[in-house]
Amino acid sequence: MTNTGNRSNHEPSKETFDEFRNSFSYGSRTDLFFKWMKSGSADLAAGFLQELLDLTGHLIDDGDTRPIVETIINAQAEAYAGPGSFEYEDGPFTKLDQPVSESRVALLTTTGHFVKGNDPNPFGIENLTQEQATTMTAEFGRADPVLSEIPTTTSAANTRVRHAGYDIRASASDRNVSLPIDRMNELADEGVIGGFVSPAFSFVGLTSQLRLRNEIGFEWAARAKAAGAQAALLIPI
Amino acid sequence: MSVGHVARAFEAAGIPNAIIMSKVFRDRTAAMSPPRVLLTRHPMGRPVSAPFDVEKQRGVLKAGLELLDSATEGGTIIEYEKPYRTGPFDN
Structure with missing residues (x-):
């Protein structure tokens, strides 16, 4: 049986972690703020989620959102690290003629x-x-x-x-x-x-x-x- | 990647430009050798600021505009120092 990742499905789950993290990218759990969990490695997604939960524990006590923001940014950057499909050694440059x-x-x-x-x-x-x-x-x-x-x-x-x-x-x-x-x-x-x-x-x-x-x-x-x-x-x- | 194509086309047409973007996509954009880039320490979907962080919006835009004045060669990439601030802010 294919598990859709639908949280309303009460049958015993056979969903793998890869299926879970991938479901945030145009899947059953689509969330475009976290879709990068599919682009990066499983280790990245797992480490991120563990850290997020730990930081949430701190957040409810101290109200400091900065560590969570930094963690999200760093994970997103790691997921999208490296060049994309287009690479150029140099490019056009035009100096501004006036201030x-x-x-x-x-x-x-x-x-x-x-x-x-x-x-x-x-x-x-x-x-x-x-x-x-x-x-x-x-x-x-x-x-x-x-x-x-x-x-x-x-x-x-x-x-x-x-x-x-x-x-x-x-x-x-x-x-x-x-x-x-x-x-x-x-x-x-x-x-x-x-x-x-x-x-x-x-x-x-x-x-x-x-x-x-x-x-x-x-x-x-x-x-x-x-x-x-x-x-x-x-x-x- | 779209912005890299636009930046190169505008520059080639004689319109100096600066990209303002989240540092999340730094590698992909830098690989396209755009003329000028200001990176913000912001998450995806919030390149200039959090909603209604007017002070940050002004600061980031001024930094991007200054880059138009100051850059002397293509591929100039700098990072805006101040981190993302979460709200709520007045609106």
Whole structure:
């Protein structure tokens, strides 16, 4: 019998530890904040869980969250250590022609933000939910990326986020966690930057990497330039 | 990896850029030789700050912007010193 990992299953469990840790990555226990337990080794996941439980014991007494945060970050970093599928020995470099305080700065993120009423409707599906999106990672990975334009006057209430690849809770709670429009507007008002290019841009980073590298990235650069960008901050999730 | 492709395309098009990202993905991004990277000591999904940590958001963005002014060569990677702070913060 195949064990699905469903916690409502009261039959004797034959689930292995590998099945358990893998179930957090688009499985029966999907949790995108801990999906890395599948990417790393079994020892990493086991050690992490043991340490997490130990630190939880301390947390309930001293209320100090910092050790748990550090433990999570370190485990995530170890799980994703090493190069990915793309390696380049060097890359283009362009010096800024004027100080950043005199430059119009664009913002582009891979977070999957968009404006309410202007949903990119992936795969032609209207009102795709976050939960539905997490079941479509293969489709997103093959599809062309779509760049959403977010006017910098867009209110937080009219900003939406959906992404099949990461835990969106923090970004949905406060867009400035990963799409810092409010802070960039303030920095422009204060003269820290010469201007904040409108619109800001966002797309779902889980996408066809080859299409992005070979064609679409250059098209987006042209769009940013047309919007007046002299420099850019890029924020991946 | 997406951001590495965008960073290279923007830079090649004459738009100097700085990536602000969690250090969790440092190796994968660094392997793509992006022009400038500011790493934050933050968990996945929270590259700039915890929700409503406005002070951190401002500090991280200013550090990223300063990198645009200061970097003299591609592949410049620095780490933002202050660790992730958990809330709650006022909003």
